[in-house]
Amino acid sequence: MHSHVQNSPIFGTGSAVSHDDAHAILMRLLDRAPKLSGIENPSPIVLQALVRFVDLCITTDEIGYKFFERKGVRRFVAGNIAKIYFPKINSFLISKEEDAFYCSRVQLFYAAAESVGWAPYSFNFATEVDGQGRLGAEVFNELILEIRSKGRDGVFSKSERRNRKRMSLQFIRTVEMVNSLFDNVRSRILVVRLDLKFKKSLNGFLTSGDARKAIKRFIRNARGKTTLFRYLLAYVWRHELSERDGHHFHVFLFFDGNFYRDGSHLSELIGKYWVDSCTDGQGTYFSCNRPSYLKALPYNAVGVIDYDDFRIRCNLVRAISYLFKCEQEIILKPSKRSHRFGRSPLQLKRVNKSGRPRISNASQWDYLSYMEVALQS
Helix, strand or coil, X not given: CXXXXXXXXXXXXXXXXXXXXXXXXXXXXXXXXCCXXXXXXXXXXXHHHHHHHHHHHHHCCCCCEEEEEECCEEEEEECHHHHHHHHHHHHXXXXXXXXXXXXXXXXXXXHHXXXXXXXXXXXXXXXXXXXXXXXXXXXXXXXXXXXXXXXXXXXXXXXXXXHHXXXXXXXXXXXXXXXXXXXXXXXXXXXXXXXXXXXXHHCCCCXXXXXXXHHHHHHHHHHHCCCCCCXXXXXXXXXXXXXXXXXXXXXXEEEEHHHCCCCHHHHHHHHHHHHHHHCCCCEEEEECCCHHHHHCCCCCCCEEEECCCHHHHHHHHHHXXXXXXXXXXXXXXXXXXXCCEEECCCCCCCCCCCCCCCCCCHHHCCHHHHHHHHHHC
16 A cells, blocks of 8 residues: 555645655656766765665566676676676775665665675676685675675565655655745745765865765854844755765755846855855855856756746756755765754744735645646746
8 A cells, every 4th residue: 555645735635645656756856856966977976876876676587797608718808887887896896884874775785795795795797706715706706695685685675665654754844845935925936956065185085974064054144144044934955965065955045036137146155154164165056046156057946936936936846856865865864863854844834914815826736747747847
């Protein structure tokens, strides 16, 4: 049976959507979601590659190296999975933070590597022999089979379904929050998108706990700094880790749109505030509200948006879906209880009842239809 989310302001009366349906639509949205940084071709992310390797091990029957005998000599030939991932295994292991908490797929890899003896021993070549007389190619095959065996059992599948449900629910609640702003708070909203980062010289030295302290300081100060955040209505943030940018945060900020024209200047002030006041000068930032960046996008999802501008609001949903891409589920955390995602609470009751009522109330739109329009637009 599908579990359903009901009585939600986005779904309408009597409607319901399964987490599986929401997840499927989220994945389709991600295929078309815009890249939310100024670099079109980011470098590979170690943990993302690790998860892709684990997924291949579980979902296919491919083996790394095929062994055979020729003229009495035992030989082997590398398959595609070995050509791509054998050279990466050591980097996967080096990337592990001992005190961090990982998602189930990353945990599965590290447990399997230890089980077959790849960790702490490191194979640099497929022809290299370990202390037990095993070739690196043989241990790589053992690693694949160990991941495949554990990844296909019921315990792991249950954990993966639980992760998918949590991610889909976060996505649903975030879209609800955004719609509630238009329905119940303001008919015109300014959307500011920022990547809050740290200097590249800190990559490898900054811990996830240190990064989390900086974003907590940012959110806490945003609530009390009346000058810069005077008209802030809501926020959404997501913690990510990559080789190129290290620890960084994707942030959406929602302001009362009646007081701003486009948000480009405000976004720069907020970025500088992150650098100077939240990271003690050790931070950097990228603003997605910069006019030069917006010109290069296939569609717009930031700036001032009116409640009845359905197309731009769909674009906004597509941009928000980036925060819930599959790779985000691999991000490490300093502890099991720490958060890698945060947002404002829902605003279910209309704050300001003055002015004309909404002609087309977004809270009554059917959820699946809303997502389908976003996919087709």
